[in-house]
Amino acid sequence: QPTGTGVEAGLEGIRDGIAEGRFPARVFNDQEIFDIEQHRVFSKAWCFLAHESEIPNRGDYVTRYIANNNLIVARAESGEIHASLNMCRHRGNMMCKSEMGNASHFRCSYHGWVYKNSGELVGVPYMKEGYGGRIDKRDWGLVKVRTDTYAGLLFGTLDPDAPPLDEYLGGFQFYLDLYLKQGSSGSEVHGPPDHWVTETDWKIAAENFSGDGYHTPVAHQFGFNLGYFASSGSTHGQGWAASIPGKGHGIGLGHTPGFPPFAGFPEELAEEMRHSLSPQQVEVFSQTRTAVGTVFPNLSFLMQPFSVIPGQTGVRFVTMRLYHPIGPGKTEMYSWCLVPKDASEEYKREAYRAYTLAFAQAGTFEQDDLENWARVTRSAGSTMARNIEFPYVMGMESPRDPDFPGPGHVVTPYVNDSNFRNLWSRWSDYMTGRV
Numbered sequence: 001q002p003t004g005t006g007v008e009a010g011l012e013g014i015r016d017g018i019a020e021g022r023f024p025a026r027v028f029n030d031q032e033i034f035d036i037e038q039h040r041v042f043s044k045a046w047c048f049l050a051h052e053s054e055i056p057n058r059g060d061y062v063t064r065y066i067a068n069n070n071l072i073v074a075r076a077e078s079g080e081i082h083a084s085l086n087m088c089r090h091r092g093n094m095m096c097k098s099e100m101g102n103a104s105h106f107r108c109s110y111h112g113w114v115y116k117n118s119g120e121l122v123g124v125p126y127m128k129e130g131y132g133g134r135i136d137k138r139d140w141g142l143v144k145v146r147t148d149t150y151a152g153l154l155f156g157t158l159d160p161d162a163p164p165l166d167e168y169l170g171g172f173q174f175y176l177d178l179y180l181k182q183g184s185s186g187s188e189v190h191g192p193p194d195h196w197v198t199e200t201d202w203k204i205a206a207e208n209f210s211g212d213g214y215h216t217p218v219a220h221q222f223g224f225n226l227g228y229f230a231s232s233g234s235t236h237g238q239g240w241a242a243s244i245p246g247k248g249h250g251i252g253l254g255h256t257p258g259f260p261p262f263a264g265f266p267e268e269l270a271e272e273m274r275h276s277l278s279p280q281q282v283e284v285f286s287q288t289r290t291a292v293g294t295v296f297p298n299l300s301f302l303m304q305p306f307s308v309i310p311g312q313t314g315v316r317f318v319t320m321r322l323y324h325p326i327g328p329g330k331t332e333m334y335s336w337c338l339v340p341k342d343a344s345e346e347y348k349r350e351a352y353r354a355y356t357l358a359f360a361q362a363g364t365f366e367q368d369d370l371e372n373w374a375r376v377t378r379s380a381g382s383t384m385a386r387n388i389e390f391p392y393v394m395g396m397e398s399p400r401d402p403d404f405p406g407p408g409h410v411v412t413p414y415v416n417d418s419n420f421r422n423l424w425s426r427w428s429d430y431m432t433g434r435v
């Protein structure tokens with residue numbers, strides 16, 4: 001693994017720095033960091049692959065990545081989901097060229113080997129004449145990737161020794177339910193993801209979405225000026241930053257005093273949630289105006305009420321996003337709109353409209369963020385930035401909020417670096433080989 005300019009030797013120092021509230025600029029755009037991350041972070045962590053509602057029928061598939069490995073994620077004839085490396089075992093051709101579709105089998109376009117969508121090899125041309133019994137099809141299926149699910153989210157890991165997903169999430173499920181259990185039937189994707197390439201590092205996006213309430217009144221100022229937010233610059237920092245120590249996951253929960261409980265949800269759904277969620281979750285969620293969180297390493301969510309008519313509460317929209325790193329300072333973004341399964345078609349349409357306006361590829365808030373993130377990325381890659389650190393000391397001494405009923409380290413106000421220290425401390429655990 002690369003050691004060219006001393007990044008490897010500096011990783012322990014970076015880890016120590018986080019505990020003191022320092023983190024170096026160069027990690028946000030660096031070839032060596034990128035190369036090490038591919039092996040130590042993305043080849044070991046549980047990485048998001050798909051929402052189960054993307055492939056509801058037998059034969060449905062999507063292709064996704066873990067690190068630079070392209071995977072076919074397919075619902076087999078049995079109804080089970082399989083994730084297999086999209087690489088023919090004969091000479092390595094890519095089996096499936098589209099990003100989504102429906103197929104019971106994949107036939108290689110090079111020499112014609114045929115696999116079931118579950119990965120089993122079932123057809124080999126010239127089997128008898130050519131191989132004369134030297135190939136046992138059972139030995140040459142597509143390489144399988146271990147998967148596990150939580151509330152519709154399908155994750156995969158390349159590490160056979162990774163702990164079960166439940167343990168990996170480590171209590172963050174409490175907060176994920178805010179996005180995934182909107183009503184007793186849960187949530188589903190509304191159409192395929194928006195998908196585009198950006199000149200930003202995945203870590204900048206992952207940090208921002210783990211609860212950066214600090215940038216909102218500035219970077220998204222027009223949203224306040226036009227009345228798109230149910231808060232103001234002065235109340236925006238109120239709420240909580242919650243993180244799961246030692247796991248890296250974190251969420252910012254914005255709270256506006258006087259904002260009606262569950263505002264923006266259809267009344268029937270709010271009523272369902274009062275029963276389907278735990279009393280602690282109801283207490284937290286009913287008070288939450290905005291929730292923006294990251295599952296380590298690169299899966300994020302944001303929910304907020306939003307109206308296309310400024311000044312009105314509107315509907316709650318949810319964006320789920322994946323930051324797939326394709327190079328140092330370069331990310332392939334995926335963004336889905338999640339809607340409550342039980343909501344009316346009209347509510348789903350409205351939520352999708354709000355999502356599209358705010359956080360889809362061309363969303364106005366998305367543009368605000370990316371313009372800043374691309375510049376951060378460019379600066380971080382400069383020669384002088386090699387020796388520059390950033391302060392991560394905000395809220396360093398904040399004690400845990402003793403009254404908050406949710407799990408993890410929870411501090412108030414929501415404008416705080418606590419979640420980011422936790423995120424980068426987990427990242428450095430992986431980078432230094434502790435995980």
Ligand code: FES
Pocket residue numbers: 088089090091092093108109110111112113
């Ligand atoms: Fe697929 Fe040869 S590479 S059949």
Ligand code: FE
Pocket residue numbers: 215216219220365369
């Ligand atoms: Fe933002």
